[in-house]
Amino acid sequence: MTGFTFDNDRFAAETIRLPMMSLREVVMFPRSIAPLFVGREASIKAIEQAVAAHDKKIFLVAQRSPETEKPNPEDLFEMGTVSKILQMLRLPDGTIKVLFEGLYRAEWESETMGVGEDADYPMVTVRRVPEEESAGAESDALIRATQEALEHYGRINKKLAPETILAINSITSPGRLADAVMPHLKVDYIKKQGVLEELEPVRRLEETYAFLQGEIEISSIEKRIKNRVKQQMEKNQKEYYLNEQIKAINKEMGREDDPGAEAVEFEKRLEEKNMPEEAREKTLREIKKLRQIPPSSAEYTVVRNYVEWILDLPWAVYQETDLDITAAEAILNEDHYGLEKPKERILEYLAVQKLVDRIKGPILCLVGPPGVGKTSLAKSIAKAMGREFVRLSLGGVRDEAEIRGHRRTYVGALPGKIIQSLKRVKFNNPVFCLDEVDKMSTDFRGDPSSALLEVLDPEQNYAYNDHYLDLDYDLSKIFFITTANSLHSIPLPLQDRMEIIRIPGYLETEKSQIGRRFLLPKNIEQHGLKDENLSFDEEALLEVIRRYTREAGVRNLERELASVCRKVARKLVEGKNEETAFEITKANLESYLGVPKHRHGEMEAAPRVGLCTGMAYTEVGGEILMVEAAIMPGTGKVEITGKLGEVMQESARAALSYLRSRSGLYGLKPDFHKEIDIHIHVPEGAIPKDGPSAGITLATTIISALLNIPVRNDIAMTGEITLRGRVLPIGGLREKLLAAHRGLIRTAIIPAENEKDLKEVPEAILKDMEIIKVESMDEVLGKALVCPEPEKVFCRKTEDAVPLTETLLKEEFRAEPRH
Incomplete structure (x- = not known):
């Protein structure tokens, strides 16, 4: 073999030729005994040759890479161990189990194949490596430390027999002690090979001692882990055993439901739920409490209901919407005729939401008369936004707990209506309509309007706290819409949270369009009719609007159209004639709807x-009121009837005081009021009336009665009066002008300061009416009274006063002498 060089001076020991067997991830040490399973054909042949011809000696060397099946010389380490085969056992699967004993270190020099027909095993020449001996205090201390560490390791690792430890600890040579300890350590074979190649005994024992300490640490950690796992397993087994016992007991007692199963189900749902950490922790505590409470206890039901409420809420479930402003505008126009300002504000909000990811939910308040489409407009908004719609009626709500919920300590406690609605809709960003917010009332149970402050405040509702949940809940993604008939019954702090959008009454032309486009087709379909069965001409529809309904909205108009549809349906079903197409005209309308209900549109x-x-x-909405005054001989009494409120009564007294202060200008004696009684009446006395806008109307009526001068029948007026005769501005001008226009009145007197409000009035009304703007009562009288020369009667200066004479008045308006 080539590729290796040796220092011949170092090898004083013998050289021997032996069969070689390569080892995978195993290092054989001298003076150690190790059993190995051999399966490779070349290794089996080498063992057989060693047993047969080499006095059972064989050279064992480790492979550098365990994956190599047929290693080449460069794949093996240079140093191995000459070993002796103590025992060999052939197994049924073809492998053999061999017990080796390490004899001494050796390095192999060259490789030659054995001679023979089946000799495909390696033969190598090995040279024994001489070992040094070391003695001294350092060596003795290291030996003692290693022996103590081995005893500690033996107490942790039960696989190491006490006899083996005693045998190893009897060795006093550092090199031999290292060789004896290393095979029992679970160290990587590369590190073991390094110890095998270390010839200096003390250094070899130092490395062995370091590995031994590492194994002790690892074994200690393993032991702690195993103990923890064992304890946990014992706990789980104990819990399982006890749970099975509980199930058996429940079954014997006839309880089919397992109380523990509910807690397990709640925990699974809690893991899947996306919610704030605070809510998660509290729910987990309640579930643990649920396990400890007997199912028969009343508290068990309370805790279970609480956990169910928390898990059913859509904490972070938001409905994805793809906003299309053009499509939203088309939906709003399709569902509603007119209402330009509310539509514009809604489209502005949608445009802003499309540009930014997060916007604080707006609080819109739609204020208008009944039947003008406030709630249906909120539904159209939800449809345009692609969100769920939730409606909550607040009419008659007088308990604060209806909004904020009850404390859990009360029997039958529930969250507030807001939280209940969110559970029902299953999304946390719906369009939420709070209907009739002006109809809430207050009693000893609290003030629900104050409870709404936190709900409707964009700066607070991200952490809304319901009494039942006792957790912060985010309401900031909800689009709140409130509706009301009037603002005066809504507390000012609540109004401050909302953006007020007024929805006025409809014009006759608008009602006609709504009836023809929306209401009539809707009722025809609902009553099982077809378009060819029923038709309304324009005059008939206007007659229904004028004489059968008196409203700002279209609710009664829909009822009247439904009544016509019902009568047509009956005629079709009875089949008394072959007619299947019915045309409603002004001439035959009374046969369908009966006698007209109102004198709508008829002035004096x-x-x-x-x-x-x-x-x-x-x-x-707007209405026109007839104010009457009668003068009778008396003692100066003033009587006001017609169910007038305090404000209108004060307006009447102010008008009378104004008149008395100017009696000289009107040709009246200063004490004229002491000889007469004045009775002021507003018809339809069963209807309550109040407001500050009747001042100039009352004053004009009283002056007309006192001076016996008639008031124009084609003029209507509104405005507050001061004691000096100044006309002050009023509210609701648009609705008032609409009412006057419906009454066929084409001239209206309004305060000059209300000129800015004319921008809100439809252009069609302004073109059809004469609007007179006044600043003083004298201007009102000059326009309203039928007098040939009003400037001579109503003087501006006291010194210009001219006593009333019969020549100034028309003959037919002459007053009888007063006594």
């Missing part, structure tokens, strides 16, 4: 004394 036929038309704003 002529100007009358003490009768004035005012404009008012109610919860159902």
Whole structure:
């Protein structure tokens, strides 16, 4: 063999020729005994040759790579061990088990194949490596430390027999002690080969001692791990055994449900749930508590319901939406006619949401009369956004717990309506409609409107705390929409959280379009009719709007159209005639709907004394009010009827005081009021009326009655009055002008400061009406009273006052002498 060089001076021992067997991941040490399983054909042949011809001696050397099946010379280490075969046993599978005893270190010099017909095993010339001996205090200390470490290792590693330890500890030579210890260590074969090649005994023992200490540390760690695993397994086995016992007991007692199964199911659901860490930890604590409570206990049901509520909530489940502004605008226009301002605000929000990933949910408040489409508009918003729609009616809610939930300590406790709705919808970003927010009331159970403050405040609702959950819940991704008929019953702090969008009443033309485009096709379909079965001409539809309904919205209009559809359906089913197409005209409308319900659109036929038309704003939209005043001999009493509120009563007194302060200008005696009684009445006395906008109407009515001058019947007015006669601005101008226009009144007197509000009035109304803007009561009287020369009657300066004479008034308006 070539490739190796040796120092001949170093080898003083004999050279011998022996069969060679290569070892995989095994290193044979001198003076050690090791059993090996041999399966390779060349190795078996080498063992057989050693037994037959070489006094059972064989040279064992480790391979550099265990994967090599037929190693070449360069694949083997230079140093190995000459060993003796002590025992050989052939196994049924063709392999043999051999017990080797290491004799001494040797290096192989060259390789020649054995001679013979089947000699395919390697033969090598090996040269014994002489070993040095070492003695001294350092050597003795190292030997003692190694022996102590071996005893410690034997206590940890039970595979090492005590007899083996005693035998090894009896060795006093450092080199031999290292050779005896290394085979019992679970060290990589490369490291063992390094120890085998170390010829200096003390250094060899030092390396062995280091490996021994490492094995002791590893064995200690393994022992601790095994003990922990064993304890855990014992605990699990104990729990399993006890659980099986509980199941058996429950079965014997007739309980089919396993209480522990519920806790296991809750834990599985908790692992799959995406929720805040605080909520997760609290839920886990409650589940552990559930395991310890007997199922028959009342507390068990309380805890179980609480855990179910937490696990059923959509903590971080959001509905993915792909916003298309054009499609959203088309949906809003398809579902609703008009309502341009609300639509514009909604589309602005959608546009912003498309540009940014996170926006604090807006709180829109749609304020308007009943039937104008507030709730249906909220549904259309959800449809346009591609989100789920949730509606919660707050009408009549007077318990704060309805919003915030009950404490868990109460019997039958539940979360608030907000949390309940989110559980039902299964998403945490729906469009949430809080309907009739102005109908909430307050009693001893709390103030629900105050509880809504945290829900509707974008700066707080990301950490909304429900009393039942007692956990922070994020409501900031929800698009809240509230609806109300009027703002005056909504507390100001709650209004401050919302963006107010007013939805006024509809014009006749708008109602006509809504009825023809939406309501009529909808009712035809709902009543099982077809388009060819029923048709309305334009005049008939306007007649329904004017004389059968009186509203700002279209709810009653839909009812009347449904009534017509029902009657047509009955005629079709009865089949008394062959007619299948029914046309509703103004002439035959009464046969379907009966006598008209309202005198809608009929104003007074002529100007009358003490009768004035005012404009008012109610919860159902704008209305026109007839204000009457009668003068009677008396003692100065003033009576106000018509179920007027405090504000209107004060307006009447202010108007009377204004009149008394200017009595000289109107030709009245300063103490005229002491000789008469004044009765002010607003018809439809069963309907409550209140508001600050009737001041100039009341004053005009009283002055007309006192001066016996009629008021124009084609004019309506609105405005507040001061004691000095100044006309102050009012609210709800759009709705009031709509009401006047519906009443066929084409002239309206409004405060001059309300000119800015005319921008909100439809252009069609402004073109069809004359709007008179006034600043003082004198201007109102000059426009409203039927007087040939009003400038002579209503003077601006006291010194210009002219007493009333019969010549200033028309003959037919002349007042009877007063007593």
